[in-house]
Amino acid sequence: MWFLVVVVIIIVAAGYTFYNAKGMSYFSDDSAACNNCHVMNDVYASWRKSAHSREINGKPIASCNDCHLPNEFVDKWIAKAQSGVSHAYAFTFKLDDLPQNFTATKMSKNMVQANCVRCHSQMVSVVVNPTTKINHANEQLSCVKCHASVGHTRGF
C-alpha cells in the first residue's frame, strides 16, 4: 500500500514535469523544441539565418537533429535520451555554472561529422577523405574545422 502511494506520487510528479517541460515536443524533429531553453536562443537564431534552415516543402534542409543526432533509429533515441537527462541535470543543479558560450563535446563532434558525410557523401567521396587518420592521427580533420559557419554564424 505504502509502496503504491509512492509510485503514484512519483508518476504524478513525473507527469506534471513532463507536461511543464513540454516533454512531447522532444519526440519531434522540430528545431524549435531545442529552443525551449533560453540558452539555445543564440544558436537557434543563427541557425535560422543559415543555409541549412531554408525550408523545402515545409521542412528545413537540416534541422538540429539532422546534424546533432545519429541518423539510425536506435542510436538516435539513445543519444536523445542521454542528452535529455544530462540537460535536465545541468539545468537543475548546475545552472549558475553554465558558460555563456558552449563548446561541443567529443561525442557531439563525432555525430556532426558523421552527418556532414552522410548528406554530402557525393561531394566528399571525390575529395580527399577528411577522416583519414594517416596525417591527422590524433586530431583528424573535421568538416566544420574549415566550414565553421555552415550551421550557425559562429562555429563551435
Added chain:
Amino acid sequence: MKKALLAILAIIVLIGFVLFNKDISSKKAQPDMAGAVSKDVVTMSDDDPRFNVWGKNFPEHMDMYQTVETEAPFETEFGGNHSYSKLIRYPQLTILWAGYPFSIDANEERGHFWIQVDQMDTARNNKDFLNSHGFAAFNGQPAACMNCHSGWTKWLENNAALGDTPREKWVSFNSAKYWTMVKNIPALEGITENSPEHSGPHGGKRMGVACADCHVPNTMELRVTRTALINALTKWRGYEPDPVTGVKATRSEMRSLVCAQCHVEYYFRPTGEKVKTIGESIASDTDKKWWNGTQKTYDEFDSWRDGNKATEIEVAGIELVFPWKQWGKNKPFRIEMFDEYYDENVTRSIFPQDWAHKITKAPMLKIQHPETELYSSSVHAANGVSCADCHMPYVRKGSSKVTNHNVTSPLKDINAACKSCHTQSEEYLKAQIQDIQRSIAFDLRSVEYATVSLINDIKNMRDRLAALPEFQTDGKADDKKISAVLKEVLELHRKGQMRGDFVGAENSTGFHSPREASRMLLQALEMARMGQTKLAEIALQYGFSDFKTSNLGFEDIQKLNPGEIRYKVDLNDARQSTAKGHKAGDRYYEHDNINDGPNAKLLELDKNNKPYNHKVLD
C-alpha cells in the same frame, strides 16, 4: 531496510523533480528582454546622476556594477583589482618617477565603483602628507582630476562652475581646487547634508562613474558626455558634434568612445588666461596653516565646515586636453605622434614638462592610461571589435543577453569575452594571452631597468661635471650649464621613458596591441642605451677615463623596494572626519589590502620574466 532505501531514493527523485520544475517555471516567467528594459520606477535625468536612482529602473545592471564593492580582490598575472602597491612590485618606478608624487604612492586600480574613493584616499591628493615627504612644491590636485573620477562631473561643470558660457564653465571647473569642487556635490533627495551617505560612494561625494556618464537619460542610448573627448574628436579627429550624444558616431564606435572619455593620455593645458572659479574663505584665516607653516588656501575635507565658506577667486586657467592633434580619423595611433605634439613649439612653450626629474633634471612627460591610443593599432580594432565586446561581454539574464556592467578584465571570464569569436578552448586562449603579456612584460622590464641604468649614469656624469670649474657659477655647481651639455641625453631620457611609461600605464601589458607595444619598447631600449653611449662620448670629451655605464637587473632593482606607505612625521590627517592624529611610522592606508605587497607568486613570475626563464615560463 530495503524500504528505507527506496524511500530515500523516492525523496531524492521528488526533490529533483521539484527543482527542475522550479527552473522551468522561472524561465517561462521571464519576459523577453527582461534585463534591458527600464522598470520605469523613476524618471532619469541629468539633474540627478546618482546610479542608485537610475539603478531603480535597471536593478540587474546596478547589481553587476556594484559587484566589485563586495567581491574578494583578485590578481591576474599583470593586473586584476587587488590594489597592491605597484612600487613594491616594480621598485624601479620610484627612480623613474623621482621628484613626482607617483614615486611615493601608486597602487593597482580596482574598478570604476572605487575610483573616487581611491582618489580621495591617495597620498598624492594629501597636501600635508606630500609637504612632509619633500613634495611641498606640489600645489595640490585641481578639479580637472575629477573629470574621470566622479559621476558628478557633468553636474558640477553645469551647475557649480562659474561663468556664462559652456566654455567658461568648463575652464572654471578644471581650474578649481579638487577639494573645493568636491564640496559642491549636492545632497539630493534621500541624502542628508554632510551625513555619512553624503560622503559615501552610493550617490554621494565618493560616487565613481555613473550611468549618466555613458547613457542618455530615459532612452539609455550611448553618449559621450566628457568635454575633453568631444573637443579632441571634433577639433582634431573629424567627428561632428551632436547635441544629444556628444558626437555623431555609430553604435559600434560608441561602444568604444564611451571608454575613450577617460582611458586616454591627457594633460592639463594652461589656457594663458585668468578665470573665475570657486575658492574657500579659509584662505584668509591666518590660523589655518599646513604642516610646514604655509597658509592653507583650501580645507582638505569633503564638506564646508567650521565657518569655511565658498568664495569667488581668480586663478590661472587650465583645461583638460587629449594630445591627439596628429592622430587622424580611422588611423592607428603611433607613439611618434606624442613626440610631435609635445615637442611642437606651441605646446612645449606653455607645457614644457609634467615634472623635472629629480635625479637627471630632464623635462619629463608622465603618460596616464592610453588604452584608446594603443588599442587603435591592433588586429582586434581592425576587425571592428569594441572595448565593450571584451570588457563588458554579453551575459545571459533570463531570456535576454545583456552587457556585463561589472567592467573588468576579460581574463575573469574568457568564455564570455573571447569565445564569442574564438572557438578554441579556454585553456588555449588563456595561454595565448599569457604568452603575449609575458613577452611584452619582458620588453617593458628591459626598458625600465635600462632607463634606471641611464638615470644612474646621468647622475654620475652630473656629479663629475659639477666638480669641474667650467660648470660652476659663484663656486657652486650650475645645473643649467650641466643640463646644456647633457641636452641630447636628457631628451633621450624624456622620450625613452615616455615610451616605457606608455606601455606600463596602459592597462593590458601590451595585449591591446602587442606589435605596437613592442615597437615602441624597442625604441625606448635604443634610446636608453643610446643615452649611455652619448654619456661615454661626453666622458671621453671631458677626460673621465674611468667612466663606466651601468646595467641593472632584477636583484639590483629589488633593493629599491620602498615598502608600504607610512607617515614620516606626526600628522593630523585633515581628510578624516575626526581629524585623526597619526604618529610617525603609522601605516598610511586604513585598509590592509590597499598598498600591501602583491602575491609572492607574482614576484616569482617577475623574477623569471627578466631574464626570460623559458624553462619555468613556457
